[in-house]
Amino acid sequence: MAEASAPAIATRQPRFVILRWLKLRPGAAHALPVIAFLLIGFAAPLAWVIMFSFMPERSFSLLNEPTLDNYVTIFSGTTYRSFLWSLGLAAVTVILLALICYPIAYGLTRVFGRWSTLLTLLFTIPLFVSENVRLYGWILFFIKNGVMLGTLKSLFGYEGETWLFTEGMIVLGMVYVYMPFMLFPMTLGVSMVPNETRDAAFDLGASRWQVFKEVDLPLAMPGIVIGFLLSFVLAVGALVEAKVLGGQRVIPIVHEIELAFTYAQNWPLGAALAVLLMLVVGTLVMLVLRRFDLDTILGRR
Amino acid sequence: MxxxxxxxxxxxxxxxxxxxxxxxxxxxxxxxxxxxxxxxxxxxxxxxxxxxxxxxxxxxxxxxxxxxxxxxxxxxxxxxxxxxxxxxxxxxxxxxxxxxxxxxxxxxxxxxxxxxxxxxxxxxxxxxxxxxxxxxxxxxxxxxxxxxxxGPYSFVVNTDKISRASAEDQGWDLWNDNANAGKYGVQESDDWNVFDLCCIAGFDPFKEHTDAEVARYTETAKRVFKNAKVVGDLATMNQLLVSGDIDFYLTGGTYSCSPARADGALNIRGITPNKGPMPGGKGGIAWxxxxxxxxxxxxxxxxxxxxxxxxxxxxxxxxxxxxxxxxxxxxxxxxxxxxxxxxxxxxxxQWDSLEEEMARSAEYDIVPDYPKLLDIMTAAKREVSGG
CATH class of the missing domain: 3.40.190.10 (Periplasmic binding protein-like II)
Structure with a gap:
């Protein structure tokens, strides 16, 4: 009897376990395909990069004995300069974007009225053109005998030197390219401030500055924080601006990663740089998110 | 378990x-x-x-x-x-x-x-x-x-600014003349840039290098990148030569300047130096x-x-x-x-000078200590960043 029932249990048991598990946790079961997709498409390449960062320099296989040499190379050299340039340029870009975008966002929400849609469209259209093409457009604008200097020369006889290939041009390019990523979340944030709240503050005797500081800014904060995060993370990864408009006067960290993976053919070093960049940016983002909890500022808790 | x-x-x-x-x-x-x-x-x-x-x-x-x-x-x-x-x-x-x-x-x-x-x-x-x-x-x-x-592949000049004969005579010393600071660009092509820096430093790229040569190479790399107006791709280099922003660039030759010449800018010309540090006194490099x-x-x-x-x-x-x-x-x-x-x-x-340019060029070869020289060059670029 016992001998006869044993195989039946053995064949039925796994199916039973899966069914019970599915029944008990339908949410998890339905999330399985997405989890599998994320594991294969997102986690696996990241894990690959992380593992490569521990391989000996200039190796192309993960079948070597792990080593910390790449990290030692990075910390003992001058690569920190590239990190500082990337973080510095991104910080300057984000600050400039905040200063430029807040008035525009305010205008789009409260001042421009029916023109807002058209203006929003004008800010959106450049996104449909490749970044490279837009930046080469700036080259043609600023180049000697180009749109700006050529016009000044022909109209006023003024012969100036090009402004291209300077740090200022890199910032200009980054502000130009990443503006929509600050502007639109910020506009959303500003539009979340109820007019009634502002009116009430004015009625209670608040000055314009007090309304801005106590009402506008805190209530628009979700959009502002998202704009900051989005544009900062993108700007830290900026490469083309420094290459095209900066003429490589500055070597950002992403350029170092590219060099390691191409000309130097040092995948492990490139991987180690990428891991460090992820850690630095991840840490900064986590610090901001700890200070401004998105769920709280979005009013979900 | x-x-x-x-x-x-x-x-x-x-x-x-x-x-x-x-x-x-x-x-x-x-x-x-x-x-x-x-x-x-x-x-x-x-x-x-x-x-x-x-x-x-x-x-x-x-x-x-x-x-x-x-x-x-x-x-x-x-x-x-x-x-x-x-x-x-x-x-x-x-x-x-x-x-x-x-x-x-x-x-x-x-x-x-x-x-x-x-x-x-x-x-x-x-x-x-x-x-x-x-x-x-x-x-x-x-x-x-x-x-x-x-094709030969050394450097490219705007012959309206520097004549072909003068560029061929001066050769790699164009980059050793401090008066040329800010007048040239570097076309980003890192392996070729390494070869050219060796030539500017005065030794053959395609051999194992002594410590003294590496030291000279390091100094040359820093100076060349510090004095460069711009580092970029070949399209940018050609455009800047045509506009007059720069007078010459390395690395380059028929391959890189041909798009500009095809557009009618025949004053943009690949140059092979008359002499240089390669065996037989060859001054250029060809691929x-x-x-x-x-x-x-x-x-x-x-x-x-x-x-x-x-x-x-x-x-x-x-x-x-x-x-x-x-x-x-x-x-x-x-x-x-x-x-x-x-x-x-x-x-x-540039068919008119192709044969003589090839004759004055050493053939592209493997640089035995390339990884070291490339790392030095990358560090030099980084160190003059923003400078």
Whole structure:
């Protein structure tokens, strides 16, 4: 009897376990395909990069004995300069974007009225053109005998030197390219401030500055924080601006990663740089998110 | 119960297990692929061979699916093979030394049928007559590929600012003259930039370097990048030469300045120095592409057929003037091919001085201490950042 029932249990048991598990946790079961997709498409390449960062320099296989040499190379050299340039340029870009975008966002929400849609469209259209093409457009604008200097020369006889290939041009390019990523979340944030709240503050005797500081800014904060995060993370990864408009006067960290993976053919070093960049940016983002909890500022808790 | 404790020791074992698992998967995939590659060809190449002008007639005549991926540096292409893409590619098109000195010893490529291809070499320009060194292995027995595009590649000047004769005489010292600070650009092409920095520093790039030479190279790299107005791609360099923002740039030659010359800017010219630190006092460096058949276990039968296809006079001319950049081809030694080139086309590729420039150029070779020199150059670029 016992001998006869044993195989039946053995064949039925796994199916039973899966069914019970599915029944008990339908949410998890339905999330399985997405989890599998994320594991294969997102986690696996990241894990690959992380593992490569521990391989000996200039190796192309993960079948070597792990080593910390790449990290030692990075910390003992001058690569920190590239990190500082990337973080510095991104910080300057984000600050400039905040200063430029807040008035525009305010205008789009409260001042421009029916023109807002058209203006929003004008800010959106450049996104449909490749970044490279837009930046080469700036080259043609600023180049000697180009749109700006050529016009000044022909109209006023003024012969100036090009402004291209300077740090200022890199910032200009980054502000130009990443503006929509600050502007639109910020506009959303500003539009979340109820007019009634502002009116009430004015009625209670608040000055314009007090309304801005106590009402506008805190209530628009979700959009502002998202704009900051989005544009900062993108700007830290900026490469083309420094290459095209900066003429490589500055070597950002992403350029170092590219060099390691191409000309130097040092995948492990490139991987180690990428891991460090992820850690630095991840840490900064986590610090901001700890200070401004998105769920709280979005009013979900 | 299964327990796993990863240590340095068993890391290798576990890695090997995973590798075996992947290899098993790969083998299964391969079996499937082996069934049919007769209508498929994959080419890893410099730009031009991937153009529709070159590939479409071949696709039409063979009915094959031809995929070509273009990259712009040799080590990246070769490392794609090393990193496991041997069973993906059928042809690889890189500069001369890689086939003979690297890919053949590492068994990344296989020989082509010598009897079938030697007659093509016989019709090429005199410098490429068989047995052509870069197309053969060390023993001289195995033919490793065919030669087609080539050209001198040192630097480019705007002859309205510096005459050709003066640039040829001054040669690499243009970069040693501090009065030229801010007047030049550097075309980003890191392996070639390394060669040029060696030439500016006054020694042959293609040998092992002494500590004193490395020190001189380091100083030169910092100075050259500090004094450069701009570092960028060839399109930017040509544009800045035409606009007058810069007067000359390294690295460059027929390949890089041909788009500007094709636009009518014949004052933009590739220059080969009259003298320099290479053996025999040669001042320039030249490249010759060798296209080889990848040692793919299931190589497409169309691979060698394609090599023959691009040898025809018509197709050679098309390859020389495929989209992007324009270059001389070895098949110009065949009158049937040469007559297809118009006067304007010959002007674009500087045919008037090609022979003498090639004679003054050393051939692109492997730099034994390249990784070290590249790292020094990258550090120099970083250190003058924002300076």
């Amino acid at each position: 299964f327990t796993s404790k990863l240590s340095r020791r068993n890391f290798m074992q576990q890695s090997a297990l995973w590798a075996a698992a992947f290899a098993a998967g790969g083998t299964l995939g391969l079996r499937k692929a082996m069934a049919d590659r007769s209508k498929e060809l994959n080419i890893l190449c410099w730009e031009g061979y991937n153009s529709a002008q070159v590939l479409d007639p071949f696709r039409k005549s063979t009915g094959a699916t031809v995929k070509a991926e273009s990259l712009t540096n040799d080590p990246t292409m070769i490392n794609r093979l090393r990193a496991g893409e041997m069973n993906v590619w059928d042809l690889i098109n890189v500069n001369n030394p890689w086939a003979r000195k690297v890919m053949w010893p590492e068994k990344l490529i296989k020989p082509i049928e010598r009897a079938r291809f030697e007659p093509y070499f016989a019709k090429m320009l005199p410098a490429f007559k068989p047995p052509y060194r870069w197309a053969m292995d060390d023993s001289g027995e195995n033919m490793l590929g065919i030669a087609q595009r080539f 010759i592409e060798i296209t080889s058949v990848v040692n793919n276990p299931n190589v497409s039968p169309l691979a060698e057929h394609f090599l023959e296809y691009v040898q025809t006079p018509d197709m050679s001319h098309t390859v020389a003037f495929a989209e992007g950049t324009f270059n001389p081809v070895t098949q110009m030694g065949d009158p049937e091919c040469f007559k297809l080139f118009t006067k304007e086309e010959l002007e674009i590729i």
